[in-house]
């Protein structure tokens with residue numbers, strides 16, 4: 179007899195955490211079970227509470243909990259391992275059922291719920307094996323002994339966390355049946371955490387969503403609808419349910435994984451809300467948003483894997499993965515390589531950061547030898563200052579104002595003539611300009627661009643605009659060729675093509691996937707839009723406007739990228755702990771954020787199931803003292819992590835320091851290297867430079883990265899935000915002032931949410947107002 183044996187996703191995750199020896203025994207058990215599940219040694223028997231669950235013996239201490247998922251036409255049985263437990267944690271009341279919303283098999287483990295909560299709900303757990311402990315482990319207050327408080331005033335009954343929500347609502351939203359009554363009695367978030375720890379994913383999401391203040395309609399739309407099955411669900415058909423459930427078939431490949439013991443590198447199980455986004459067919463551009471660490475990048479990478487597998491064989495690269503920052507492309511490449519594995523498939527994906535892509539287009543279109551040198555915005559500012567001095571207008575205009583006018587209005591809207599500039603809308607620019615002022619601005623900027631031209635240099639913004647124009651012209655040619663072809667009944671266009679050398683003219687890509695979408699310029703979007711034919715699955719866009727650290731605001735709809743009806747939001751963070759999220763969210767309090775279109779985005783329901791220490795906030799009198807404090811924290815963390823990782827002993831890249839500006843980065847590095855004896859690597863646009871253990875960089879450099887432990891230093895008043903550079907806008911240009919504040923908030927938010935387990939924020943003098951202002955309600 180052979181048995182098909184599968185492993186429930188949650189069981190697999192738990193298994194990885196068990197001791198190596200238990201994993202080996204589990205594999206041996208699986209082998210024997212596949213041979214004959216009813217052999218005596220396995221002691222397969224049904225639990226009393228729920229006849230759907232069977233327990234089988236792995237060794238003296240461990241039990242596998244299984245459910246039978248059917249018998250095929252040849253009579254072979256199919257079983258699913260739903261949990262691996264120490265025998266003392268096996269209770270008769272464990273239950274397995276089919277979820278009426280998602281149609282998936284769900285295992286509910288009440289043994290992790292606190293005793294107090296169980297008691298209030300009238301549930302008592304009975305151990306399945308005689309010498310198991312008598313009740314579920316409890317973290318509730320002791321009822322006897324020195325810590326008991328018999329005489330304490332009875333506390334006023336607290337109101338339930340989910341007050342106002344009905345049993346029927348929880349049922350409709352997909353909460354597993356055995357959890358509903360229990361969830362409605364909870365008054366304490368610690369109890370909710372315990373309940374959720376043993377709950378199926380959909381129940382976790384719904385309960386956390388409601389407890390975080392999402393309305394039932396929001397939960398229905400964002401959580402339940404995303405995983406609702408379209409099948410007719412038969413609550414007794416475990417065979418059909420198995421097909422809808424994320425499981426791993428137990429075979430030799432799994433044995434190797436178990437033996438290697440390396441689960442992180444192996445795969446990330448997508449959460450159902452993530453998986454739906456990956457596998458769907460979209461009839462146009464789609465967008466995924468969500469707070470930091472919710473898996474947007476993971477989803478984007480899985481999306482590429484999904485798309486690449488559907489390509490017809492070939493040698494071209496029809497899929498583009500692009501992102502804003504250069505240093506992230508290396509990281510994305512590494513993660514995609516891990517995920518896709520097969521080099522032939524990987525070769526079909528082009529990975530390039532957005533400026534690199536624009537540069538490629540510009541170079542292709544330039545006459546040979548005439549590519550201009552690209553300069554950064556600071557060089558452009560210097561050139562503009564020189565022009566202003568030459569025309570004697572230094573006092574009349576702020577250089578930054580003019581540069582922004584040029585970037586955002588003239589380049590941003592591809593304004594080509596003076597007349598067009600008079601008619602252009604300057605929405606969001608704050609300061610209005612009269613007609614004579616516009617004429618003056620145009621004249622200066624015209625002289626400025628002529629100067630850049632003469633010096634054979636251009637800014638990245640100019641290059642992006644030029645690239646967009648070339649690509650749009652190319653798309654126009656493709657379109658007119660196709661229109662002509664349709665006109666002549668689809669015949670080959672040999673003569674016409676030969677004349678215009680258009681025979682291989684086609685869109686560059688079939689699919690474009692964008693990460694960090696919030697920072698791309700309008701020109702970038704125009705270029706990308708023109709690079710892919712409008713149609714099914716053309717663009718997949720991941721980003722979070724709360725993390726925008728550059729001043730590029732766009733409205734995708736107006737750039738020909740319509741994501742309406744194809745947008746989704748992820749809200750469960752896999753990176754940061756609840757404690758870190760709570761801290762980071764206070765920084766964003768009171769602001770509103772756009773959705774890359776004309777609507778607003780929100781972080782409502784943004785949450786985590788992970789717990790850790792409360793972030794430490796510490797003030798020092800001087801910067802020198804702050805640096806000494808930093809060195810002490812880093813040494814302590816490094817030694818602790820080196821101890822935890824004693825097998826590898828290598829803590830490189832696990833700890834980082836985020837700093838408000840470049841000068842302070844140099845000072846931190848100098849201090850670490852000369853006074854603290856700590857090795858460092860500096861985060862640059864090309865990734866970490868150096869081989870030292872501690873990564874140090876300015877806050878924007880941390881976009882997209884993650885670290886086990888992170889310190890933010892210099893979070894002082896006047897440094898975050900930098901008042902010396904933004905205060906002048908307060909009266910002159912309040913709109914700009916608000917934008918600068920928002921950018922500074924986002925930078926602090928990005929930095930704080932890179933920390934996985936521990937976060938420390940320090941300052942000297944007074945703290946940043948973002949750390950002390952009262953929390954206002956987020957929208």
Ligand SMILES: Nc1ncnc2c1ncn2[C@@H]1O[C@H](COP(=O)(O)OP(=O)(O)OP(=O)(O)O)[C@@H](O)[C@H]1O
Pocket residue numbers: 446447448449452468469470471472473474475476477722725751752753881882883884931
């Ligand atoms: N379903 C999942 N199961 C386990 N881990 C996950 C899952 N989804 C994401 N992660 C992990 O969470 C972390 C954050 O994921 P990712 O980088 O994709 O988030 P993000 O939304 O792009 O974050 P950010 O906006 O901060 O860049 C990563 O370590 C990733 O491996």
